[in-house]
Amino acid sequence: MPDISKAVPKLDEEEKMSGRAVYVDDIDIPGMYFARTVRSTVAKGRIVKIDVPKLPKDYHIIDHTDIPAKNVVKMIFDDWPVFAEEKVTHIGDPIMLVVGKDRAVIDDICENIAIEYAEEEPVFDFRDSAVDYRFEKGDAKKAFERTARHIEYTYRTGYQEQAYIEPQGFVAYREQGRITLIGSIQCPYYVKNAVLDTLGCGEDDVRVKQAVVGGAFGGKEEYPSVMACQLAVAVKKLNVPIKLVFGREEDMEVTTKRHPSTITLRAAIAEDNTVAALDAHIKLDGGAYLGLSNVVLSRSMLAVTAAYTIENLNVAGDVYLTNTVPNGAFRGFGAPQMIYAIEMFMHHIAKDLGEDVLEFRLKHLAKQGDMTATSGHFHEPIIMPALIERAMEMSDYRRKASTYAKDESNHGIGMSWFFHGCGFTGSGEADHIKAEVKLEKDIEDKVHIHVAAVDMGQGSKTTLAKVVAETLGIPLADVVIDNPDTDFVPDSGPTVASRTAMVVGGLLARAGQRLKSEWVSGETVVVIEKYKQPDHIRWDDEKFHGDAYPAYSWGVNVVEVEVDPHTYEVRVENVTSAYDGGKALDERIVLGQADGGIAQGVAYGYLEVMEHDKGKLKQRNLTDYMIPTAVDTAPTRTYLFDNPYALGPFGAKGFGELTLVGGAPALALAVEMAIGRKVTKIPVTPEVIMELMKHGKH
Amino acid sequence: MVEHIVPATLAEALEAIADGKKEVIAGGTDLMVQRRKGAGRLPDFPDGLVYLFDLDELKYVRKTADALHIGAMTPLEELLKHPHVPNLLKTIIAEMASPALRRVATIAGNIANASPAGDSLIYLYLIDANVKLISASGERSLPIHEIITGPKTTCLTKQEIIVEITIPIHRFTHERFKKIGPRRSDAISKASFAAAAFIEEDIIRDFRVAFGAVSATVVRCKDIEETLKGTRVDALKEASRSIIERYASHIRPIDDQRSNKVYRKTVSTNLLADFIATL
Numbered sequence A: 001m002p003d004i005s006k007a008v009p010k011l012d013e014e015e016k017m018s019g020r021a022v023y024v025d026d027i028d029i030p031g032m033y034f035a036r037t038v039r040s041t042v043a044k045g046r047i048v049k050i051d052v053p054k055l056p057k058d059y060h061i062i063d064h065t066d067i068p069a070k071n072v073v074k075m076i077f078d079d080w081p082v083f084a085e086e087k088v089t090h091i092g093d094p095i096m097l098v099v100g101k102d103r104a105v106i107d108d109i110c111e112n113i114a115i116e117y118a119e120e121e122p123v124f125d126f127r128d129s130a131v132d133y134r135f136e137k138g139d140a141k142k143a144f145e146r147t148a149r150h151i152e153y154t155y156r157t158g159y160q161e162q163a164y165i166e167p168q169g170f171v172a173y174r175e176q177g178r179i180t181l182i183g184s185i186q187c188p189y190y191v192k193n194a195v196l197d198t199l200g201c202g203e204d205d206v207r208v209k210q211a212v213v214g215g216a217f218g219g220k221e222e223y224p225s226v227m228a229c230q231l232a233v234a235v236k237k238l239n240v241p242i243k244l245v246f247g248r249e250e251d252m253e254v255t256t257k258r259h260p261s262t263i264t265l266r267a268a269i270a271e272d273n274t275v276a277a278l279d280a281h282i283k284l285d286g287g288a289y290l291g292l293s294n295v296v297l298s299r300s301m302l303a304v305t306a307a308y309t310i311e312n313l314n315v316a317g318d319v320y321l322t323n324t325v326p327n328g329a330f331r332g333f334g335a336p337q338m339i340y341a342i343e344m345f346m347h348h349i350a351k352d353l354g355e356d357v358l359e360f361r362l363k364h365l366a367k368q369g370d371m372t373a374t375s376g377h378f379h380e381p382i383i384m385p386a387l388i389e390r391a392m393e394m395s396d397y398r399r400k401a402s403t404y405a406k407d408e409s410n411h412g413i414g415m416s417w418f419f420h421g422c423g424f425t426g427s428g429e430a431d432h433i434k435a436e437v438k439l440e441k442d443i444e445d446k447v448h449i450h451v452a453a454v455d456m457g458q459g460s461k462t463t464l465a466k467v468v469a470e471t472l473g474i475p476l477a478d479v480v481i482d483n484p485d486t487d488f489v490p491d492s493g494p495t496v497a498s499r500t501a502m503v504v505g506g507l508l509a510r511a512g513q514r515l516k517s518e519w520v521s522g523e524t525v526v527v528i529e530k531y532k533q534p535d536h537i538r539w540d541d542e543k544f545h546g547d548a549y550p551a552y553s554w555g556v557n558v559v560e561v562e563v564d565p566h567t568y569e570v571r572v573e574n575v576t577s578a579y580d581g582g583k584a585l586d587e588r589i590v591l592g593q594a595d596g597g598i599a600q601g602v603a604y605g606y607l608e609v610m611e612h613d614k615g616k617l618k619q620r621n622l623t624d625y626m627i628p629t630a631v632d633t634a635p636t637r638t639y640l641f642d643n644p645y646a647l648g649p650f651g652a653k654g655f656g657e658l659t660l661v662g663g664a665p666a667l668a669l670a671v672e673m674a675i676g677r678k679v680t681k682i683p684v685t686p687e688v689i690m691e692l693m694k695h696g697k698h
Numbered sequence B: 001m002v003e004h005i006v007p008a009t010l011a012e013a014l015e016a017i018a019d020g021k022k023e024v025i026a027g028g029t030d031l032m033v034q035r036r037k038g039a040g041r042l043p044d045f046p047d048g049l050v051y052l053f054d055l056d057e058l059k060y061v062r063k064t065a066d067a068l069h070i071g072a073m074t075p076l077e078e079l080l081k082h083p084h085v086p087n088l089l090k091t092i093i094a095e096m097a098s099p100a101l102r103r104v105a106t107i108a109g110n111i112a113n114a115s116p117a118g119d120s121l122i123y124l125y126l127i128d129a130n131v132k133l134i135s136a137s138g139e140r141s142l143p144i145h146e147i148i149t150g151p152k153t154t155c156l157t158k159q160e161i162i163v164e165i166t167i168p169i170h171r172f173t174h175e176r177f178k179k180i181g182p183r184r185s186d187a188i189s190k191a192s193f194a195a196a197a198f199i200e201e202d203i204i205r206d207f208r209v210a211f212g213a214v215s216a217t218v219v220r221c222k223d224i225e226e227t228l229k230g231t232r233v234d235a236l237k238e239a240s241r242s243i244i245e246r247y248a249s250h251i252r253p254i255d256d257q258r259s260n261k262v263y264r265k266t267v268s269t270n271l272l273a274d275f276i277a278t279l
């Protein structure tokens, strides 16, 4: 059998390279209307009065009074309204849509709508905890009592914007009484279920189709449901096709971001200078609505010890509501904040103890069979020592670290170790998602893949098709996979959580096996496969106890930097990574994820600054919000280890998020070495470095 | 109907703007961004545009005995390749925007836009460049610091077109440019620094320093420079601290979405100190 990792041209390559791919904004329906959202200009308050100018013929206002059923966008928490009623909770809170045929006239109407608010004092600090989770492992309290030395640090992280190429958008229309929505989305069934709730209609009355998606990075996980509900309400009332597409600035100002965090870590140090216990408090800024922030918090908390094993833990987490843009899903989903914090902390402890940092970390490295943070077990082999050795060798880490730590060259090298839990947290796959996939062989013996997984550029169409082709032993050209359409595909779950290759791919491999045994040439054969939790995986959602994930992917990032002594600018010189993602389903696709993920992760550490001033984001376009260009991206080398996972298709585990989560700590550690000062806050911008040089701790 | 004009000659262009209504557009890399509208809408130019991009007569680089003459419509990328363009200017242009933008963007646009962060401006100030303006009723030539009257404001009238930038030829033994952008390409300067000196037998004959993005316009202090000419290099180095102090009151940056004033001021003075220290 040929090695599945061998790269093939992506199935959608031709379509995209030729410019023929149809994105939402390319869709033009005769007689189509446009919509624009009128939004709150205050961070908190009550709407006292809305003055709408006299509308020209065929121009309409759609607001909460038009909602047939619930004024709620179904996510995990039902706190996100489709349209604000009397209360507004952040700048950008949607109040109504203006709908009509000419965008210039719509803009004019929007500018002339006068809204009077009774403003209230907005909250921007961590005061209103709305989610409060806790768990323990071992007996941290006792360990703290029994040890004399305790070390504490607090780490802070900022916003991160997904900055997908294509801003969010939908086109919606009526089709024989039903409403069809075509969107730039990651989760067709999230959108469908949200619209069903808002319209209060039956299963069959709503159809959701995915247009070609120009990037998502998590940003198109839950936010599209907000737009879809608004648009569905408008289409239901006006009975015309309508397009709602954001410009870049509106998109950046109102869609979800990575949660800013403050993480306080306290360690009890045993006699032998190891960490006997860890006390962690993870605080996330949820913004104005919770949406799915509690799940983000869970993932942060579950990553509390990252690649290390610590026997005694006391872990607390809170999501705070603030009067700012709601935060949400973003590649890594809570893990980047935590992995940054724990990696810095392990270094800071070692330094404060006068221990060799590498030795200290190796002593704590997790091994197969160890208890996870939630007292489950690492069931699979952990090959971190091999990854670490390879990454250090490729980057010449040992020599460089010992030289740079001493000299005045302004160079630094940092190395992060991390894992990423694959698939939904805890029992999510079994209890909530209940994924289902369908394979349909037609009379020409072509096999059609029916899944809700979205190819947003990450290559899932190609990898899933390869899994099916290889399982069946048929040519790739005989496998057909289209963009999901809820009329045809079962709910194989959202395209999130590094679950597509492992979980959806795993189901497809099983379906493929069955199809193979039921194969009758020239006849239609349909096979449906449903998710089953592996027997050895046990999870208690209430107590945060057990196996939080069925499998883990592992990685090592090494980042080398030079800091300009006069301007404090950071220049990333090179990046080296080693990953265990089980088995690459396509080497080029996986390396593409690796290059993009690490660039995004490193940039999170030093480049991507987003702040708000009294609830108003200061960086609202790509001139002011910096993502790395090709010139900023350092030479990047990646080594992929094979460590096949028995339950993944051909051994594959998750890979998409793994490549992001270790970038920021590796970068921050490199800067720390270059400047000889402890870094406790990212992004570590030149402005921050200047302050550290003046006042920082060694 | 809005009328846009694409003149083939400078004379036609001047006639088209003679009534002071239409705006001129060169590469459009500032103008199109500034006039952007929401999703799906084109920028609005209610009085019409006069496109300068076909004016081949304004695309040239000519060298005379004492100056370099740059035609206003010469794209930045051409200047980057041109053998007569001074290296210091090339260094600056190479850090402006990105190759695609530089194929259309012009120095004239950078001048007329008059942003305190405009990167070519720091050079034009440092070198005492002159800017030639023509209108249907005549022409005038002014030094750059008289053209630019404040942040985003110039003395240009709506009937005038920048036709040429004149760069006097100087001899320097030391040149320095540093752009502090938030990233390494396609970035607006948070601060910038340019300096040049001519040293002969250990004596400072010429000494110039300019700071960008730290005040309403580029900062250049000729009075300070004058007092330093004629000093010995080691004396200058010894006086570094007091020189920096004299500059400090002229460096008055702001806080904004790209950086803060403490940083801008600190790095500006660091760069000056480094320039002096390495003479």
Ligand SMILES: Cc1cc2nc3c(=O)[nH]c(=O)nc-3n(C[C@H](O)[C@H](O)[C@H](O)COP(=O)(O)OP(=O)(O)OC[C@H]3O[C@@H](n4cnc5c(N)ncnc54)[C@H](O)[C@@H]3O)c2cc1C
Pocket (backbone or CB within 6 Å): B023, B024, B025, B026, B027, B028, B029, B030, B031, B032, B033, B052, B072, B095, B096, B097, B098, B101, B104, B105, B106, B107, B108, B109, B110, B111, B112, B113, B117, B118, B119, B120, B156, B160, B161, B162, B163, B186, B187, B188, B189
């Ligand atoms: C992504 C991006 C990156 C950028 N990076 C940089 C950077 O690194 N550094 C930097 O300094 N700038 C940068 N800019 C800004 C811009 O590219 C420059 O200011 C450029 O020099 C403008 O030239 P233009 O020919 O495109 O001007 P235009 O946009 O055509 O015109 C700008 C203004 O000048 C006027 N004008 C143009 N030509 C004439 C003329 N001959 N006579 C009279 N008036 C005239 C126009 O009416 C308009 O008001 C960037 C812009 C973008 C979009």
